[in-house]
Amino acid sequence: EPEVTQTPSHQVTQMGQEVILRCVPISNHLYFYWYRQILGQKVEFLVSFYNNEISEKSEIFDDQFSVERPDGSNFTLKIRSTKLEDSAMYFCASNRDRADEQYFGPGTRLTVT
Amino acid sequence: RKEVEQDPGPFNVPEGATVAFNCTYSNSASQSFFWYRQDCRKEPKLLMSVYSSGNEDGRFTAQLNRASQYISLLIRDSKLSDSATYLCVVSGSSNTGKLIFGQGTTLQVKP
Numbered sequence: 700e701p702e703v704t705q706t707p708s709h710q711v712t713q714m715g716q717e718v719i720l721r722c723v724p725i726s727n728h729l730y731f732y733w734y735r736q737i738l739g740q741k742v743e744f745l746v747s748f749y750n751n752e753i754s755e756k757s758e759i760f761d762d763q764f765s766v767e768r769p770d771g772s773n774f775t776l777k778i779r780s781t782k783l784e785d786s787a788m789y790f791c792a793s794n795r796d797r798a799d800e801q802y803f804g805p806g807t808r809l810t811v812t
Numbered sequence: 813r814k815e816v817e818q819d820p821g822p823f824n825v826p827e828g829a830t831v832a833f834n835c836t837y838s839n840s841a842s843q844s845f846f847w848y849r850q851d852c853r854k855e856p857k858l859l860m861s862v863y864s865s866g867n868e869d870g871r872f873t874a875q876l877n878r879a880s881q882y883i884s885l886l887i888r889d890s891k892l893s894d895s896a897t898y899l900c901v902v903s904g905s906s907n908t909g910k911l912i913f914g915q916g917t918t919l920q921v922k923p
Contacts, residue, residue: 730909732909732910732911734911734913740915741899741913741914741915741916742850742856742899742911742913743913744904744910744911744912744913747908747909747910749908749909754908754909755904755906755908755910757910788853790855790856794909797907797908797909798843798844798903798909800846800858800861801858801909801911803855803856803857804855805854805855806854806855
């Protein structure tokens with residue numbers, strides 16, 4: 700069964716450093732998303748992406764965040780200058796149609812020290 | 813008012829019990845509704861979509877009341893493997909695929 704994959708599974712970085720989280724969505728999917736979940740809290744929407752552009756972003760997704768689909772398979776989330784409060788699990792998701800079930804990757808645990 | 817509100821629990825039930833979870837949402841423009849399941853430190857996985865007419869999948873039954881902006885999930889004959897956090901999820905109103913998650917309700921099924 701096709702699945703969304705994410706790398707790395709765990710990333711530790713120092714405050715102020717840049718990180719890039721990588722995702723490979725399911726191959727025939729057209730809509731891509733990033734969510735985050737701070738430990739003990741709910742899953743929060745960050746951004747949706749379709750046709751090589753952002754279709755919606757949340758208040759969390761400020762100028763420090765960017766997304767890119769550099770080729771036909773990868774979908775990346777970059778945080779330019781990490782803060783302690785960016786520590787969370789970051790989930791990538793995708794679907795073929797925006798009303799369909801979203802398939803989530805296993806997540807990247809980001810720890811900012 | 814929270815966008816999606818759930819009783820966080822935990823619900824501790826014996827095997828074989830029937831348990832019901834409730835959820836309310838604030839945006840009347842939401843069009844899609846789901847229950848996802850999340851195991852500890854894992855990704856959310858779709859349990860079932862929720863339709864206005866109500867729908868059933870084996871031991872699981874979901875109901876939607878648009879007028880009251882209320883969603884429910886009923887689990888019959890609980891199994892140990894049902895122990896997880898159940899997430900009530902609704903779509904945003906902007907039709908971009910954005911999902912809005914509730915805090916989740918934790919279920920612990922005991923032998």
